Amino acid sequence: MVRTTSGSRRILKWIGNGLLVVLLVWTLLPFYWMIATSLKADREIYGFEATLYPHRPTLAAYGRLFGTTPFMKYVRNSTIIAIGNTVLSLAFGCLGAYALARLRFPGRALIARGLVVTYLVPPALLFIPLFAVMSVLRLIDTHQGLILAYLSFSVPFSTWLLMGYFRSVPLELEEAALVDGCSRLGSLVRVILPMSLPALAVVTFFSFTQSWNEFLYANVFVNSVEVRTITMGLSLFVVEDVFFWGPMMAASFLSTLPPLVMYLIFQRWVVKGLTLGAVKG
DSSP states (O other): OHHHHHHHHHHHHHHHHHHHHHHHHHHHHHHHHHHHHHTSOGGGTSGGGOOSSOSSOOOHHHHHHHHHSOHHHHHHHHHHHHHHHHHHHHHHHHHHHHHHHHOOOTTHHHHHHHHHHHHHSOGGGTHHHHHHHHHHHTOTTSHHHHHHHHHHHHHHHHHHHHHHHHHHSOHHHHHHHHHTTOOHHHHIIIIIGGGGHHHHHHHHHHHHHHHHHOOHHHHHHOOSTTTOOHHHHHHTTEETTEEOHHHHHHHHHHHHHHHHHHHHHHHHHHHHHHHHHHHHO
């Protein structure tokens, strides 16, 4: 009986490891194809001479990307918008979560449930009313307009996640800070936020990556090159039925680096924040 159980566990372990290998290959294959295609010459990308890996690696696609396209403008615009949205999401999320977690006022539970409903609404249903609002406010084709549009999905998530963490902070610590002369805002900054660093890391990573990768709102609210983001810039490498795969894959690979670097920096806190958030939320 013991041998049978041990054999079954060993089989399950091998099956699990095999599934992990399959998922790993499935995840890494697109990254390999981006890098390999960006290093190929045109004859190795198109036609019957297409190859699975670059036989003669070349940086010609990167040269065309930086030399003939406004790629750096796209990077600048995406960076401005992503950082702006991240900062505002943290500010509004912290204040809103603290109010819902600590203060008592009529409609608090309704607002908390409304945050979840707001986050679950598909962006495709919101861009038409948002476009009308942006037009009235004259924010079409501006960085500020995109930042405000992105707040519609980043603030509800940030507030909901932080609210669960703030509730887990012992109330006695905050009461002691209030007795010592701290204001509500002071207790939030000095007591609650330092104890919620994993949640803040998750909010930062989520807000930045969502803003960096978003396409629908950027495509609707932006027209000029001066405000165009990376996701919109990638679509311009398709002209009618012609795909410029080399520069497109080079731009795709470079655009994945900022979120990847950010995740590596906050990895420990992001993993801890997501796992604990599942329990505390």
